[in-house]
Amino acid sequence: MSTIVVSGGHPLRGRCTLQGSKNIALHLYAAGLLMPGRLTIHNAPAIVDTGVCAEIVSELGRPVTLGAGTFEVAADTRTGREIRPELGRRIRPTACFAAAVLARRSRVRFPLPGGDQFCDRPVDLHLRAMERSGAQLELLPGGVVDAVLPGGRPRAFAMSMDTPHGPSLGATVTAIFLAVIASGTTVLTDISIEPEVIHIVDCLNRAGADIVLMSERRCVIRGVAELRTVDTVVAPDRLEAGTLALAALITGGEVVLARTGEAVLTPGFADALTRMGAELISGPDGLLVRGGRLSPVDVVTGPHPQFPTGLQPPTTGLLSLVHGRSRIVERVYQRRATHLDGLRAFGADVEELGTATVITGVSELRPAAVAATDIRCCTALLLAALAAKGESRVSGLRHLYRGHGGLIDALNGMGASIMRVNSAEELVRT
Numbered sequence: 001m002s003t004i005v006v007s008g009g010h011p012l013r014g015r016c017t018l019q020g021s022k023n024i025a026l027h028l029y030a031a032g033l034l035m036p037g038r039l040t041i042h043n044a045p046a047i048v049d050t051g052v053c054a055e056i057v058s059e060l061g062r063p064v065t066l067g068a069g070t071f072e073v074a075a076d077t078r079t080g081r082e083i084r085p086e087l088g089r090r091i092r093p094t095a096c097f098a099a100a101v102l103a104r105r106s107r108v109r110f111p112l113p114g115g116d117q118f119c120d121r122p123v124d125l126h127l128r129a130m131e132r133s134g135a136q137l138e139l140l141p142g143g144v145v146d147a148v149l150p151g152g153r154p155r156a157f158a159m160s161m162d163t164p165h166g167p168s169l170g171a172t173v174t175a176i177f178l179a180v181i182a183s184g185t186t187v188l189t190d191i192s193i194e195p196e197v198i199h200i201v202d203c204l205n206r207a208g209a210d211i212v213l214m215s216e217r218r219c220v221i222r223g224v225a226e227l228r229t230v231d232t233v234v235a236p237d238r239l240e241a242g243t244l245a246l247a248a249l250i251t252g253g254e255v256v257l258a259r260t261g262e263a264v265l266t267p268g269f270a271d272a273l274t275r276m277g278a279e280l281i282s283g284p285d286g287l288l289v290r291g292g293r294l295s296p297v298d299v300v301t302g303p304h305p306q307f308p309t310g311l312q313p314p315t316t317g318l319l320s321l322v323h324g325r326s327r328i329v330e331r332v333y334q335r336r337a338t339h340l341d342g343l344r345a346f347g348a349d350v351e352e353l354g355t356a357t358v359i360t361g362v363s364e365l366r367p368a369a370v371a372a373t374d375i376r377c378c379t380a381l382l383l384a385a386l387a388a389k390g391e392s393r394v395s396g397l398r399h400l401y402r403g404h405g406g407l408i409d410a411l412n413g414m415g416a417s418i419m420r421v422n423s424a425e426e427l428v429r430t
């Protein structure tokens with residue numbers, strides 16, 4: 001079911017609810033390994049990555065029960081110290097899981113992570129944080145890392161979480177995991193303040209950690225002997241919210257993102273939509289997103305609260321139908337352009353100039369058959385297919401299912417016509 005056939009050209013209208021955030025949930029599953037007791041994570045998204053994490057955590061000696069929206073981790077009973085390479089290579093935050101195991105069990109073996117491969121995504125900072133906490137690391141054949149803490153417990157350290165492309169979200173989480181039960185006080189500078197990090201810090205502090213976020217992206221962590229267990233709720237997925245908003249705009253429709261009690265659009269993204277001329281109206285039911293005649297914009301991706309990189313590819317899809325010339329500059333990654341060839345197949349006029357994409361709006365997109373190579377490439381192509389009048393075919397949906405469990409159904413529920421194709425080439429409407 002990794003291919004869909006989209007009959008495009010239907011304005012989306014309706015109200016939709018958002019799944020729990022993939023990126024928050026994955027890091028919370030890893031945080032659970034730091035807590036010895038039973039842990040329940042609510043609003044866990046029903047996505048492929050959740051299943052992979054459940055297997056990883058179970059194999060580490062903490063059986064996981066997946067319920068309707070819950071990810072329940074059993075109390076610590078036995079000691080697993082290895083993340084199976086076949087599993088660890090399927091998700092991005094593998095080093096964060098490894099850091100939690102290392103901190104509690106003083107040894108871990110894990111593969112270099114997977115996740116989307118739209119450019120080189122190094123983990124040097126994660127490994128450096130482990131070394132700074134006293135671990136000895138050995139890179140084994142096959143890209144597997146063996147890390148040992150000879151002292152048995154991580155020690156406090158000082159470290160900057162900056163990379164040539166800005167602060168690292170994942171490495172900030174890795175460093176925090178090592179520091180919360182380290183001996184002594186750790187100081188991290190240039191930390192990521194993405195909502196994912198704030199959520200993890202809040203959860204760990206409720207579990208008894210002593211993490212203080214200071215001004216200027218500095219963080220002081222006093223190590224504690226042990227964490228207690230807390231229940232936690234995953235916040236709504238802001239990338240899914242943005243994708244649904246873009247779907248409304250590219251089809252000339254209007255959607256309400258159901259009220260969640262939280263701001264679901266990242267400020268930098270909401271600002272770009274407003275500059276384009278989209279209406280964002282907050283009401284009792286949720287956030288109404290409505291388009292009309294949109295104007296071109298210049299956008300630069302950046303750390304929170306700036307424009308999120310994950311919405312760059314689908315926004316490029318929308319801008320390809322906005323009359324005039326727009327420009328999106330990618331700053332979080334050295335390159336993120338895997339969606340451009342696919343968009344060109346729909347007739348989009350997109351040109352890559354260094355880290356910028358220059359988009360000259362065309363009057364319409366034509367149907368196409370395209371293959372997605374990663375999750376946001378997939379959302380960009382899906383949006384183009386929703387806008388192109390006629391029948392398009394998008395394959396590579398397995399990338400989408402890694403991070404979105406109900407997006408296709410949500411779109412169909414608002415008037416889209418998307419059929420899944422099963423192996424016998426039979427169209428299945430869900």
Ligand SMILES: CC(=O)N[C@H]1[C@@H](OP(=O)(O)OP(=O)(O)OC[C@H]2O[C@@H](n3ccc(=O)[nH]c3=O)[C@H](O)[C@@H]2O)O[C@H](CO)[C@@H](O)[C@@H]1O
Binds near residue numbers: 163192
């Ligand atoms: C599962 C998850 O939460 N994934 C998100 C997370 O990925 P992830 O945590 O992997 O992304 P990072 O914030 O670490 O990456 C930011 C930049 O730092 C660089 N870097 C990172 C680590 C390192 O050791 N060395 C280094 O150079 C990266 O190549 C990138 O250019 O944040 C990204 C940026 O918001 C999002 O696009 C991903 O969806």
Ligand SMILES: C=C(OP(=O)(O)O)C(=O)O
Binds near residue numbers: 114117376
């Ligand atoms: C890059 C992404 O995911 P991951 O980090 O899990 O590969 C994403 O969600 O846009």
